[in-house]
Amino acid sequence: MPTTAPALSLPPLISTLIAPLPKTPMEVLLTRFTRRLVARRPELLQRLGAVVKVPIAIVPDDMPHAFLLSLDNDKSSVEICDKDQITRAKAVVRAPFLVLLGLLDGTYDADALFFTRDLKIEGRTEHVLALRNTLEEADLTPGEFFGLSGRPAQWMNGFSGTLLDKAKRLAGNGSRNANSMEQDGQR
Amino acid sequence: MSKEEKQMELVCPAGTPAALRAAADAGADAIYCGFANETNARNFPGLNFSPTELADGVAYAHAKGAKVLVAINTFARAGSIGLWRQAVDDAAACNADAIIAADLAVLEHAAEKHPDRRLHLSVQAAANSPEAIRFYSDTFGVKRVVLPRVFSVPEIAALNREIDVETEVFVFGGLCVMTEGRCSLSSYATGKSPNLTGVCSPPDHVDYREDNAGRLLAQLGGFTIDSFEKNTPAGYPTLCKGQFSAEGRTGYLFEDPVSLNAFELLEDLAKAGVTALKIEGRQRGKAYIAGVVSGFRRAVDGLATGTDAGPAIAALKTFSEGGRQTSGSYKKTWR
Amino acid sequence: MTATKRIELALGPCFFNWSADKLLDFYARIADEAEFDCVYLGEVVCGKRMPFTDTVWPQAIERLERSGKTVVLSTLAQPVSKRERNILKQQASYDMPIEINDMSLLPSREARPFTAGPFLNIYNEASLAFLAKQGAVSWCPPVELPLESIQQIAALVPEVAIELFAFGRLPLALSSRCYHARAHGLSKDSCQFICERDPDGMNVATLDGERFLAANGVQTLSHACHVAALTRDHLNTSGIQRLRLSPHMSDMVAVSNAFREFLDGALDAAELEAQLEGLELPGPLCNAYLKGEAGWKKTSLPA
Numbered sequence: 001m002p003t004t005a006p007a008l009s010l011p012p013l014i015s016t017l018i019a020p021l022p023k024t025p026m027e028v029l030l031t032r033f034t035r036r037l038v039a040r041r042p043e044l045l046q047r048l049g050a051v052v053k054v055p056i057a058i059v060p061d062d063m064p065h066a067f068l069l070s071l072d073n074d075k076s077s078v079e080i081c082d083k084d085q086i087t088r089a090k091a092v093v094r095a096p097f098l099v100l101l102g103l104l105d106g107t108y109d110a111d112a113l114f115f116t117r118d119l120k121i122e123g124r125t126e127h128v129l130a131l132r133n134t135l136e137e138a139d140l141t142p143g144e145f146f147g148l149s150g151r152p153a154q155w156m157n158g159f160s161g162t163l164l165d166k167a168k169r170l171a172g173n174g175s176r177n178a179n180s181m182e183q184d185g186q187r
Numbered sequence: 188m189s190k191e192e193k194q195m196e197l198v199c200p201a202g203t204p205a206a207l208r209a210a211a212d213a214g215a216d217a218i219y220c221g222f223a224n225e226t227n228a229r230n231f232p233g234l235n236f237s238p239t240e241l242a243d244g245v246a247y248a249h250a251k252g253a254k255v256l257v258a259i260n261t262f263a264r265a266g267s268i269g270l271w272r273q274a275v276d277d278a279a280a281c282n283a284d285a286i287i288a289a290d291l292a293v294l295e296h297a298a299e300k301h302p303d304r305r306l307h308l309s310v311q312a313a314a315n316s317p318e319a320i321r322f323y324s325d326t327f328g329v330k331r332v333v334l335p336r337v338f339s340v341p342e343i344a345a346l347n348r349e350i351d352v353e354t355e356v357f358v359f360g361g362l363c364v365m366t367e368g369r370c371s372l373s374s375y376a377t378g379k380s381p382n383l384t385g386v387c388s389p390p391d392h393v394d395y396r397e398d399n400a401g402r403l404l405a406q407l408g409g410f411t412i413d414s415f416e417k418n419t420p421a422g423y424p425t426l427c428k429g430q431f432s433a434e435g436r437t438g439y440l441f442e443d444p445v446s447l448n449a450f451e452l453l454e455d456l457a458k459a460g461v462t463a464l465k466i467e468g469r470q471r472g473k474a475y476i477a478g479v480v481s482g483f484r485r486a487v488d489g490l491a492t493g494t495d496a497g498p499a500i501a502a503l504k505t506f507s508e509g510g511r512q513t514s515g516s517y518k519k520t521w522r
Numbered sequence: 523m524t525a526t527k528r529i530e531l532a533l534g535p536c537f538f539n540w541s542a543d544k545l546l547d548f549y550a551r552i553a554d555e556a557e558f559d560c561v562y563l564g565e566v567v568c569g570k571r572m573p574f575t576d577t578v579w580p581q582a583i584e585r586l587e588r589s590g591k592t593v594v595l596s597t598l599a600q601p602v603s604k605r606e607r608n609i610l611k612q613q614a615s616y617d618m619p620i621e622i623n624d625m626s627l628l629p630s631r632e633a634r635p636f637t638a639g640p641f642l643n644i645y646n647e648a649s650l651a652f653l654a655k656q657g658a659v660s661w662c663p664p665v666e667l668p669l670e671s672i673q674q675i676a677a678l679v680p681e682v683a684i685e686l687f688a689f690g691r692l693p694l695a696l697s698s699r700c701y702h703a704r705a706h707g708l709s710k711d712s713c714q715f716i717c718e719r720d721p722d723g724m725n726v727a728t729l730d731g732e733r734f735l736a737a738n739g740v741q742t743l744s745h746a747c748h749v750a751a752l753t754r755d756h757l758n759t760s761g762i763q764r765l766r767l768s769p770h771m772s773d774m775v776a777v778s779n780a781f782r783e784f785l786d787g788a789l790d791a792a793e794l795e796a797q798l799e800g801l802e803l804p805g806p807l808c809n810a811y812l813k814g815e816a817g818w819k820k821t822s823l824p825a
Contacts, residue, residue: 043240046237047203047223047233048233049232049233050232051232051233103472106205106472106473106474107474108472108474109471109472109473109474109475109478109506110472111423111470111471111472111475111506112474112475112505112506114421115420115421115422115444115505115506115507115508115509115510116420116421116505116510117403117415117418117419117420117421120395120397120403121395122395122396122397124391125390125391125393125394125395126232126389126390126391126393127232128390129231129232129233129390130232130233131233132233132472133202133203133231133232133233133234133470134233136202136203136205136206136233136472136473137203137204137205137233138205139205139473262643262645262646262649263645263646263648263649264645264646264671265645265646265647265667265670265671265672265674265675266646266647266671266674267646268646268647268648289643290643290645290646290649291644291648291649291652291653292646292647292648292649292652295648295652296648311643312625312643313600313643314625315600315601315602315624315626316601316602316607316624316626317607318607318610318611318625318626318627318629318630319624319625319626319628321629322625322626322628322629323625325629336698337600337602337697337698338602338698342602364697364699365695365696365697365742366600366695366696366697366698368643369599369600369641369643369695369696370694370695370696371664371665371666371692371694371695371817372694372695372735372742374666374811374816374817375666375692375694375735375744375811375816375817375818376816376817376818377816378810378814378815378816378817380666382643382645382664382666383645383666383667404729408816410728410730410732410734411728411729411730412728412729413729414729426735427695429728430729431726431727431728431729431734431735432726432727432728432729432731433705433724433725433726433727433737434705434706434724436705437729440701440704440705440726440737441697441699441701441704441742442699516698516699519711520709521699522698522699522700522703522709522710522711
C-alpha cells in the first residue's frame with residue numbers, strides 16, 4: 001500500500017501568525033458575504049435541501065481555529081471558534097486549509113481527497129454530501145463569494161489564484177496531488 | 188462494418204449544472220444526468236437537476252456540440268409511476284437527446300408518448316444477452332444498450348455481431364462488482380437500494396470513525412464494512428468493496444477498493460464494435476469531470492491521430508478508489 | 523364479504539450446488555411427504571453446474587407430478603454464454619410451466635403462460651401488467667419489494683397470481699465473478715465446483731465478527747433466514763395467493779408442515795417462528811424487507 005505524505009499543510013509559522021488575529025471582524029465579514037451569496041442565489045439553498053439550518057464544522061487541520069457554518073437564508077452564519085467547541089455541529093469536515101479552499105472553488109474533487117485520506121468526515125455523512133454537492137454547483141471562486149462581477153471578479157480571482165499557487169508551493173513544494181490538474185496544464 | 192469505422196462517442200457524467208458545463212467544455216460528445224428525485228440511480232442529497240436547470244444545460248451542451256442523455260433509470264415505485272412518466276415528459280420537453288431507462292413501465296411510456304425521442308437501455312436493466320437486447324429493441328425501439336459489467340471484450344465483439352443496436356460500455360470510474368440492477372445488498376443493510384430508491388449505500392446510513400491507531404472505520408447500517416490503516420488510501424462505503432471474513436480469512440471477499448480504467452482496452456473496444464464509452468461519476472466534482480473527460484477525449488482522439496494519451500490517463504489514478512484501478516470483467520481472469 | 527381462500531405453498535428452486543443424488547433424494551421426499559402445491563426446480567444460479575444435474579430433472583419432475591404437485595421449470599437468472607443461451611432456448615420450447623428469471627427468455631415464450639421470477643425487476647403495476655400481456659400468469663416479487671407495494675400491485679393487476687418469497691436466505695445479488703472461487707484462490711473458469719462444499723452457502727461475517735451474508739458461487743444471499751409469518755387473512759387481503767419456501771439443508775418437510783399449519787390457523791405467528799427456529803436454520807430469522815426496512819432486521823408484522 002502506498003503511504004501518503006502530509007499534503008498541502010501550511011508551515012507552522014503561518015499558523016502561528018494567524019492564531020492571534022481578531023476573530024470577531026472576520027466572523028462578521030464572512031457571515032455578511034455568506035448571507036449575500038445565499039440571497040443572490042436562492043437556488044443554492046434549494047439544492048442544499050435538508051441541510052439548511054444544520055450546523056457543520058469546517059476544521060482546517062493546520063489552523064488553530066474551526067469554522068462553524070450554518071446556512072439559512074438571512075440567518076446564515078459563519079462562526080470562528082476553538083476546535084473543541086464544535087460539539088453543536090451535526091457533521092465535521094477536516095482537511096488542510098488550502099485543501100478546503102480548493103474544495104470551495106472546485107479545484108479539487110472531494111471524493112479523491114477522501115480516497116487519499118486528505119479529507120476526513122465525521123457525523124452525518126448525508127449533510128456533508130449535500131454541502132459538498134451544493135458547493136460544486138456554487139462555483140465559489142473568491143470573486144463569486146464576495147459578490148463581484150466583471151473585471152473586479154476577474155482581478156480578485158486572478159489575485160487570489162496567484163496567492164494560492166504561492167501558498168501551495170510553500171506548503172507542499174508543489175502538490176503531490178495529481179487530483180489538481182493544474183500541474184498538467186489540462187484544465 | 189461501419190460500426191467500427193466511426194469514432195467512439197465519449198459519454199460523460201454530470202451531477203450538477205456546473206459539472207455539465209465542465210464536461211461540455213472538456214470535450215464530451217454526450218453528457219448524462221438526471222432529475223433531483225428518485226427517478227435516477229444517483230439520488231444523492233444536493234445532486235442532480237431541476238427541469239429548468241436541465242433545459243439550460245441542454246442549451247449549453249448543444250451550443251458546444253454535445254448531446255444530453257437523461258437517466259430515468261430506477262424502477263418506478265408502485266402507485267407512483269406518474270413521477271417517472273413525468274420525468275420522461277420533462278426530459279422530452281427540455282429537448283434532451285435521449286432517455287436512458289430500465290423499467291418496463293418507463294420504457295413503455297417513453298416509446299408510446301415520445302416515439303421520436305431516442306431511447307437507451309440503462310445498465311440497470313442488466314440486458315446480458317442478444318435475446319434480451321433484441322427484446323428491448325423490438326418492443327420499445329431501444330437504439331442503444333449500456334452493457335452490464337459481465338462481459339469480456341471478446342464477448343462484447345461476439346454480442347455486437349448478433350445485435351443491430353448500438354452498445355455503450357463503461358471505461359472509467361466506480362465499478363459495480365455485482366451485476367447492476369440485480370443487487371439488493373444495500374437495502375439488506377439499510378432499507379435503501381439502487382432499484383428501490385436510486386441510492387447505493389445511502390449517506391444517511393454511512394458512518395466514519397477514526398480509532399486511536401488512526402484507522403478509518405467505515406460503517407454501513409451499523410455494520411463495520413471496512414477498515415483503512417493510517418495513511419493508506421480509502422474507498423467508498425459499499426458492501427461489494429468491503430472487508431469480510433469467510434473461510435477463516437479476512438479481506439476483500441468481493442472486490443478491493445478499486446475503480447475501473449479501461450484505457451488500455453480502447454482500441455479493442457473499438458474493434459469490438461462499441462459505439463460509446465461511458466465515464467462513471469455523477470456524484471463527482473468538477474475537478475474529476477474536467478480531468479477525466481479531457482484525458483479520455485485525448486485518448487479517443489488518439490486512436491485516430493496516434494497521439495499518446497498515456498500520461499494524461501496516468502494522472503487520473505488519484506481519482507480512483509483506493510488509488511487503484513482495474514479493467515474489471517473486460518479481462519476474463521477477473522471472474 | 524369475500525370468502526377466505528386457502529393459501530397455497532410452493533417450493534422454490536434450489537439455489538445451491540447440491541449433488542445429483544442429493545437432489546433426487548430431496549425431491550423424492552418432497553414428493554412423498556410434503557404438502558406443496560407447486561414445486562419449482564432447475565438450475566437458476568450457475569450455468570457451469572448444469573451438466574451435473576441435467577439428468578436429475580426429468581426424474582424429479584416425473585416423481586413430483588405423480589404425487590399430484592404442479593412442477594415448474596425455473597430457469598437461469600443470468601445467461602451469458604452461448605451454451606447457456608441455447609439451453610434457455612430449449613427450455614422455452616418445453617411443454618411445461620416455466621419460470622422466467624431473465625428477460626432473455628421472454629421473446630422465445632411467444633406469449634405462452636409463465637411465472638415471472640424474483641430475479642426480474644418488476645417493481646410496479648405497469649411493468650407487471652406489461653408482463654401479463656406477454657403471458658405472465660404468476661409473479662414472485664423481488665425480495666426487497668415492500669409488502670405495501672406488493673398489495674398495491676396485486677390490487678391493480680388481479681389477473682396475475684402473486685407468490686411471496688416467504689422462507690429462506692434472501693437472494694440478494696448476482697455477479698459475473700464467482701466468490702466461492704475467489705475465496706479459495708481459484709478463478710471462475712477453474713472453480714473445481716468448490717461451492718458444493720457449502721450446501722446452504724458460505725458464511726460471510728463482518729469485521730465486527732457478525733455473520734451477515736452468504737456466498738453461493740456468483741450469487742450472494744443473506745445470512746439471516748427470511749420468514750414471512752403473514753396470516754391467511756392478511757395474505758388474502760393483500761392479494762397474495764401462494765407462499766414460496768426456498769430449499770435449505772433444514773428439514774424442508776418440517777418447514778412446509780409448519781407453514782401449512784400456520785396458514786390453516788393451527789399455529790400463530792410466534793408458534794410458527796418458534797417451530798422454525800428449532801429446525802437448524804442457516805441463520806437467525808429476519809423479515810423487515812416486508813416493511814420496507816433493512817432486510818436483515820426482524821420486526822413485528824401486523825397480524
